[in-house]
Amino acid sequence: MANRYFQPEQETMPLEDIQKLQSEKLVKQVKHVYDNVKYYRDLMDAKGVKPEDIHGIEDLHKLPFIKKDDLREAYPYGLLATDLSDCVRIHSTSGTTGKRVVAFYTQHDVDMWEECCARAIVAAGGDENDVCQVAYGYGLFTGGAGLHGGSHKVGCLTLPMSSGNTDRQIQFMMDLNATILCCTPSYAAYIGETLKEKGLKPEDNKLKAGIFGAEPWTEEMRHDIEKSLGIKAYDIYGLTELSGPGVSFECQEQKGMHINEDHFIAEIINPETGEVLPVGEKGELVFTSLDKEAFPLLRYRTRDICVLSREKCSCGRTFIRMTKPLGRSDDMMIIRGVNVFPSQIETVLLNCGYTPNYQIIVDRVNNTDTFDINVEMKEEDFSDIPVGITNREKELQNAMKAMLGINPKIHLVAPKSIARSEGKAVRVIDKRKRLGINV
């Protein structure tokens, strides 16, 4: 198969040219941010850095980092770098303590993001003859909108399914001969199982490729999905803060994701010291967005731990590759594709009058994440009749769903029965680790 690219000029650009381009864009972006965002200006002033000190990517390390906490603090408009009238869209992550991160997009930002997704679709073998079924959630979540836009840019026939309603997904997939499926890997696995239950074989569908991301998954899971759907499964990575999916994507080599370096500079740092590490070393991934107008981030700490590689790729793309995240440097969990922080769970418990003594148990059963929370019941809620307790569980589950966007299973346990610990409490038991999933 001949190598195909959505934007060959950028995607196969020689390294020296990429770096030259990054340097030019960085100088411009730093000035844009400094001039238009007070929050950034204050951060830079505090570090004693002026835009004139930044001559190219070799000066990147002089800039301060920005963290998720900054984004929350600046909510909603504090990091906006353009007039609101220039913005055409927002997207948002689920947030702690009711404070979300909202990212703004100008039309230019949307186009750039959609082009990144289009590159991923073409890298997975897509073109204008394909029927692209987008089964990521549509809405504030970037998954649906990103791949939808990318599919348009490629010229695929786009099926804007959003997530859920699996019977309908399968009906459209079969009736309209979908060739590319975009969704979370766990949903892809679920669709595969449902096809099997319906007596459909992998060769009965026309799918050839899947673009799966937004949650951690393993090579074993890739293998299962590829087998059950009869496709090649490609990984895609991104963050709402930077645009959404498509910051990096896999090519047919399926060996790491190419970072769209014409739009993003990737660094690996030591998460403890902030020191920049050489390519090939494991550390926290840090991104600088070079082209975002409305919500540009310089040196944004992703908390994802991974390794970068400059090794030449047979696909012809020159963009640096990153491994799947090998873990996280904070306590965020990704459950069913949704970011969940223990602090969010704590907030709900306190709001509902429970002690913040709890235990989260995450596992993956039949390729789907399970999410259980043990909570100590209030003494007065105990009665000799079980329905009194199960009603409390349902109420708490609804409150959790409202905060987290996904439904945990709540188990009320006896007061004072969850072990207290002196130091750092073991709040999270992530059994997915036993499956080799890097959570």
Added chain:
Amino acid sequence: MAINQLSIFVENKEGKLVTITDSIANAGIDIRALSVADTQDFGIFRLIVTDPQKAKEALESSGCFVSITQVVGVSIPDEPGSLAKIVNILARYNINIEYMYAFIAVSGKEASVVLRVEDNNAAEKILIENGVKLLEEKDIIAL
């Protein structure tokens, strides 16, 4: 008049039941009757014992979560139709039974029934008016 029942929260976990039965045994307390309500995750043990207060303390000191629930105890002849009779009386007065369980004393002539209703006083009054013999704490010990 009402009698005290121990209601014990039992997580569906290995060894939980042993803790309960052991601590009651070690405290030298007799179990007169028991019933269990269970869900997928947990059960609620309901016990009628010879010394509810002492049993509660013993259970709590071994880490159990216990509360005392007031229930109505009645004594009925051990013969066909006697349970139907009380259930009918309560139904006639619109008193809902949340749950009930029964046991037969050693003598074999009488059966005891434990009733959990919303309003103990109202239920007791109606049962007495209809000639039903109620059980007291001392009757339980004497059984």
